[in-house]
Amino acid sequence: MHVSRLHCRVACLLQGRCVVLLHLPLSRSGFTSWIMAQTNSSGQGTNGVADESPNMIVYRKMEEVIARMQDEKNGIPIRTVKSFLTKIPSVFSGSEIVQWMMKNLDIEDQVEALHLGTLMAAHGYFFPISDHVLTLKDDGTFYRFQTPYFWPSNCWEPENTDYAVYLCKRTMQNKARLELADYEAESLARLQRAFARKWEFIFMQAEAQAKVDKKRDKIERKILDSQERAFWDVHRPVPGCVNTTEVDIKKSSRMKNPHKTRKSVYGLQNDIRTHSPTHTPAPEAKQPTEEELQEQVKLTNKPPILVLKNSLLGYTEQYLEYDPFLTPPDPSNPWISDDTTLWELEASKEPGQQRVKRWAFGIDEVLKDPVGREQFLKFLESEFSSENLRFWLAVQELKKRPIREVPTRVQEIWQEFLAPGAPSAINVDSKSYDKTTQNVKDPGRYAFEDAQEHIYKLMKSDSYSRFIRSSAYQELLQAKKKVTKSNKPQSLAKNI
Amino acid sequence: MCDQTFMAATFGPCDSCSKPSPLMNIYIKNEATNYCSLCVEMMACQGLQKGETLESLKRESETLKKKLEEERNKLNDVELHQVAEKVEVLSALSIKTRRVLKGHGNKVLCMDWCKDKRRMVSSSQDGKVIVWDAFTLNKEHGVPLPCTWVLACAYAPLRSLCLIMNGYLGLDNKCSVIPLSLDKNENLAAKKKSVAMHTNYVSGCSFTNSDMQLLTSSGDGTCALWDVESGQLLQSFHGHTADVLSLDLAPSETGNTFVSGGCDMKANVWDMRSGQNIQSFESHESDINCVKYYPSGDAFASASDDATCRFYDLRADREVAVYQKDSIIFGASTCDFSLSGRLLFAGYNDYTINVWDVLKGTRATILFGHENRVSRVRVSPDGTALGSASWDSTLRVSWSFSTGSNYIFRFIKLLFWVNSRLVLEFTVAF
Numbered sequence: 001m002h003v004s005r006l007h008c009r010v011a012c013l014l015q016g017r018c019v020v021l022l023h024l025p026l027s028r029s030g031f032t033s034w035i036m037a038q039t040n041s042s043g044q045g046t047n048g049v050a051d052e053s054p055n056m057i058v059y060r061k062m063e064e065v066i067a068r069m070q071d072e073k074n075g076i077p078i079r080t081v082k083s084f085l086t087k088i089p090s091v092f093s094g095s096e097i098v099q100w101m102m103k104n105l106d107i108e109d110q111v112e113a114l115h116l117g118t119l120m121a122a123h124g125y126f127f128p129i130s131d132h133v134l135t136l137k138d139d140g141t142f143y144r145f146q147t148p149y150f151w152p153s154n155c156w157e158p159e160n161t162d163y164a165v166y167l168c169k170r171t172m173q174n175k176a177r178l179e180l181a182d183y184e185a186e187s188l189a190r191l192q193r194a195f196a197r198k199w200e201f202i203f204m205q206a207e208a209q210a211k212v213d214k215k216r217d218k219i220e221r222k223i224l225d226s227q228e229r230a231f232w233d234v235h236r237p238v239p240g241c242v243n244t245t246e247v248d249i250k251k252s253s254r255m256k257n258p259h260k261t262r263k264s265v266y267g268l269q270n271d272i273r274t275h276s277p278t279h280t281p282a283p284e285a286k287q288p289t290e291e292e293l294q295e296q297v298k299l300t301n302k303p304p305i306l307v308l309k310n311s312l313l314g315y316t317e318q319y320l321e322y323d324p325f326l327t328p329p330d331p332s333n334p335w336i337s338d339d340t341t342l343w344e345l346e347a348s349k350e351p352g353q354q355r356v357k358r359w360a361f362g363i364d365e366v367l368k369d370p371v372g373r374e375q376f377l378k379f380l381e382s383e384f385s386s387e388n389l390r391f392w393l394a395v396q397e398l399k400k401r402p403i404r405e406v407p408t409r410v411q412e413i414w415q416e417f418l419a420p421g422a423p424s425a426i427n428v429d430s431k432s433y434d435k436t437t438q439n440v441k442d443p444g445r446y447a448f449e450d451a452q453e454h455i456y457k458l459m460k461s462d463s464y465s466r467f468i469r470s471s472a473y474q475e476l477l478q479a480k481k482k483v484t485k486s487n488k489p490q491s492l493a494k495n496i
Numbered sequence: 497m498c499d500q501t502f503m504a505a506t507f508g509p510c511d512s513c514s515k516p517s518p519l520m521n522i523y524i525k526n527e528a529t530n531y532c533s534l535c536v537e538m539m540a541c542q543g544l545q546k547g548e549t550l551e552s553l554k555r556e557s558e559t560l561k562k563k564l565e566e567e568r569n570k571l572n573d574v575e576l577h578q579v580a581e582k583v584e585v586l587s588a589l590s591i592k593t594r595r596v597l598k599g600h601g602n603k604v605l606c607m608d609w610c611k612d613k614r615r616m617v618s619s620s621q622d623g624k625v626i627v628w629d630a631f632t633l634n635k636e637h638g639v640p641l642p643c644t645w646v647l648a649c650a651y652a653p654l655r656s657l658c659l660i661m662n663g664y665l666g667l668d669n670k671c672s673v674i675p676l677s678l679d680k681n682e683n684l685a686a687k688k689k690s691v692a693m694h695t696n697y698v699s700g701c702s703f704t705n706s707d708m709q710l711l712t713s714s715g716d717g718t719c720a721l722w723d724v725e726s727g728q729l730l731q732s733f734h735g736h737t738a739d740v741l742s743l744d745l746a747p748s749e750t751g752n753t754f755v756s757g758g759c760d761m762k763a764n765v766w767d768m769r770s771g772q773n774i775q776s777f778e779s780h781e782s783d784i785n786c787v788k789y790y791p792s793g794d795a796f797a798s799a800s801d802d803a804t805c806r807f808y809d810l811r812a813d814r815e816v817a818v819y820q821k822d823s824i825i826f827g828a829s830t831c832d833f834s835l836s837g838r839l840l841f842a843g844y845n846d847y848t849i850n851v852w853d854v855l856k857g858t859r860a861t862i863l864f865g866h867e868n869r870v871s872r873v874r875v876s877p878d879g880t881a882l883g884s885a886s887w888d889s890t891l892r893v894s895w896s897f898s899t900g901s902n903y904i905f906r907f908i909k910l911l912f913w914v915n916s917r918l919v920l921e922f923t924v925a926f
Binding site for chain 2: 054057058061062065101105106107109111112113115116119242246248249250251311312313315316317318319320322323324325326328329333334335336340342343346364367368396399400401402403404445446449456
């Protein structure tokens with residue numbers, strides 16, 4: 001075991017050197033990317049490009065897991081397996097990984113362990129020794145750890161020329177295990193066409209590489225070859241496999257200009273700070289004024305959290321029977337039964353009992369449901385006090401209008417509900433009235449905000465509770481019960 | 497098509513130096529003014545009082561923030577899962593994926609449900625927007641777009657006039673609205689109308705209970721509210737220090753607020769009327785990819801690259817729960833609540849959807865199936881199904897097969913009760 005670890009380390013070192021060889025004469029950018037990778041992996045560039053990579057946070061976490069897997073005591077035992085006349089160095093089996101994960105990572109389910117393992121394999125942290133498809137199988141398939149040099153956290157963006165050298169090199173080593181797969185042969189042919197002019201050069205590179213490889217110890221070479229292959233399996237995956245090095249396009253745009261000043265068309269405060277030469281990520285967008293902070297502190301002076309959390313529990317409890325994920329809906333979930341009765345019922349003007357029951361939960365429930373609004377309005381009309389609701393609805397509708405229509409609509413609402421001698425005058429407290437009078441002179445979508453809030457409170461405390469207690473509402477609730485009962489056998493019969 | 501109306505708002509003479517240049521719409525004492533970037537900088541520097549430097553202001557803001565944190569912690573009495581101890585345990589959920597929508601040629605980046613509960617719209621990196629009838633698996637419209645980075649899409653609330661919104665990454669960061677018609681042969685792309693424009697990519701969009709207003713979030717660190725008809729900017733929202741990745745509108749009829757989250761690891765709650773940032777939450781350790789209101793509107797959840805989802809109570813003004821697990825190491829990209837708010841569906845970069853029990857803080861179940869990152873999950877408007885979009889170029893619809901498991905639970909409870917009565921009577925008889 002120790003010997004194999006040592007091999008690994010030597011392999012890592014050697015590999016480093018050979019890649020230098022590989023990159024130096026080829027392309028400048030390749031070399032710089034190598035330098036970048038080096039400085040980052042040496043741990044100095046914590047704020048460098050590496051940490052800007054959106055995938056980095058995940059790489060670091062996976063590397064932590066890998067470190068635990070490689071732990072002398074509690075890790076996965078690495079062994080050398082003898083098969084016929086050859087030795088397979090530094091391997092462990094797929095089922096060993098799965099078992100280790102279930103034991104050490106708080107995973108109860110074997111499927112989940114396999115899933116996570118497959119993802120880590122797809123990122124190339126460990127790989128099947130004789131398969132281009134990087135998945136984890138829960139059986140005796142042999143796996144090997146990747147050398148940290150090839151980890152994706154080194155921000156590899158290998159170029160096609162490198163890939164060409166690698167493929168070319170493979171054709172020079174007359175070994176069955178190094179034979180090109182079909183897709184690789186295709187890539188090689190394509191690259192050869194693309195780099196026709198450079199090809200002699202690439203060929204020479206490959207030759208030099210192959211020579212270096214030949215001088216190596218046999219076992220060490222075996223390990224190195226497989227690690228190199230796995231690296232390319234990550235960066236040039238088998239067609240149909242996910243390329244795990246892809247990043248979210250939203251985040252990649254940020255990564256490419258890490259020090260780009262974020263300018264906004266309308267922004268002000270932030271921009272100044274980003275323009276300063278010693279740019280550090282600003283801790284706060286806007287310097288909160290003392291008043292604002294006082295306001296925020298005041299916000300926290302609210303009822304004890306226990307009460308508030310109970311209200312969250314209360315909400316969930318109350319709506320549990322309306323949640324199709326937890327309670328099967330009546331008559332049936334259309335997605336299961338292929339029967340759209342539920343949606344037709346919801347769209348119909350005849351509200352079911354469950355729906356009517358919901359109106360009693362709060363005034364917002366009534367106002368949200370078009371049928372509820374209608375019934376509420378009907379009730380208020382019977383009480384000759386429908387103007388409050390009509391005003392509230394009109395203002396609500398005003399906010400949804402295109403801006404072009406707002407001024408005229410504001411005037412209309414004013415004339416109908418608030419102006420002296422209005423046909424359906426509403427009663428608003430003097431403070432809101434004064435403010436609204438001011439607002440109407442410069443009409444905007446929120447001109448009636450104060451008046452609307454006043455009316456809302458009024459409706460909530462007064463007419464809404466009377467509506468819920470009213471015989472009209474109770475009748476609706478009872479009537480629908482009967483209807484649904486008499487309907488049920490029919491719908492059942494239909495299902496049968 | 498309507499670009500001119502919009503251009504007027506972003507390019508023109510500066511109100512201060514009157515040179516024609518790109519303008520920043522800024523607010524000075526709530527009055528909208530258009531300044532060029534130079535004048536904005538000059539003005540901001542004048543704003544500093546004597547003896548004040550950026551450093552001293554930063555320090556002051558830090559101490560004030562600390563104070564605020566202390567105040568918040570004073571009220572930190574119990575955790576949500578402790579309160580929820582008495583709540584019934586969810587019986588085994590059985591959620592299965594039964595529909596796979598294939599048709600996109602590249603990563604699906606966003607999806608949204610139509611209010612009719614069965615249609616959905618999806619946008620993909622192949623530059624196409626598709627309107628599906630997820631119930632019958634039919635593709636109703638396919639809209640090819642000139643740009644491949646269609647980052648977001650949304651359905652307008654009114655069914656009669658279904659609108660789609662696209663965010664582009666590239667030279668033009670525009671949002672367009674496309675009116676949908678019943679005529680399948682009509683060229684929809686020709687009816688495209690630009691509504692909004694940002695200086696960086698548009699990451700999210702939402703209609704505000706009306707086809708006439710559109711709320712967008714952008715990589716330029718702002719959110720903005722637009723008038724769809726004229727393309728006029730109604731309100732802009734400044735406060736994030738980095739890309740805004742997601743926004744969600746308060747669910748209640750009267751709610752005039754929305755929440756946004758972004759790369760500055762902050763989730764901000766905004767007042768749509770004034771443009772003020774009313775609350776701000778900072779406890780994630782990496783980019784916030786998605787924010788979603790709790791159905792009551794009193795709380796919201798966020799999904800982040802730090803592999804956690806968090807739950808914030810707005811009235812308590814603090815984080816009340818963290819949803820995480822040792823075995824979940826990949827970032828969460830999206831989340832949504834079930835109708836009752838008891839379940840939180842969260843899509844992850846490890847191709848799975850984890851379903852969390854919001855109250856208990858435990859994982860209720862996990863959904864496998866997607867073969868690449870899950871980019872978006874959305875519960876249908878009536879809560880009957882869960883739609884998910886993924887980089888594997890498919891959309892999937894899943895729903896619950898739990899047949900009255902809660903009733904079974906109650907039945908067992910009843911049985912216990914009856915049993916205990918029987919035992920009691922039995923002993924009495926003896």
